[in-house]
Amino acid sequence: MRLAALLVLLAVAASSSCGDGHPIAPSPVAPFAAPEAARQLGPSDYHETPMPMPDPTLPPAPAPEPAAMAIMIVGTSGAGAFAPNPLQAAMGSAVVWTNTDATLHRIVLDDGTSVGTIMPGQSSAPITLGAASVTYRCTLHPSMVGTIRDASVAAPAPMPEPPPDLGEPDPGYYSQS
Secondary structure (H helix, E strand, O other): OHHHHHHHHHHHHHHOEOOOOOEOOOOOOOOOOOOHHHOOOOHHHOOOOOOOOOOOOOOOOOOOOOOOEEEEEOOOOOHHHEEOOOEEEOOOOEEEEEEOOOOOEEEEEOOOOEEEEEOOOOEOOOEEOOOOOEEEEEOOOOOOEEEEEEOOOOOOOOOOOOOOOOOOOOHHHOOOO
16 A cells, blocks of 8 residues: 555656756666665565455345356258257246357247347347247248257156067077977
């Protein structure tokens, strides 16, 4: 703090003049002696200020909003135009569409919610999901279809594959001797 005050004082003194139009400058003959305030600060010069305690009479601060989940628009054709597709999200999650494609897109959820027109390089406003699962599409490019699936529902287990067909067994193989 003292160093900052000294620097301000020196700056003011240097910018003012002695009345004869010449700025104040150190004498070239006498060496400049640093005042005590300009010395380097040591550990004993720092004083810890205690952190203020929260006021128990005030309500607690609200929890921060979770970050919105992102869907990238990467093309103009089919399900591959969105990444990720499908997106796993819970009902109430916020989703943002970002257009990384070079073409304008207009996204609409199948429940009628308009995400809006998204220019290249721009993102939509966050949309809060009102349903657990929803599909969406680009109204300008009808083949662009995406899905948001309920993250709380486990994906169905893959169907087991049948054993390979090895043909008819050798009749002598099963005969008893």
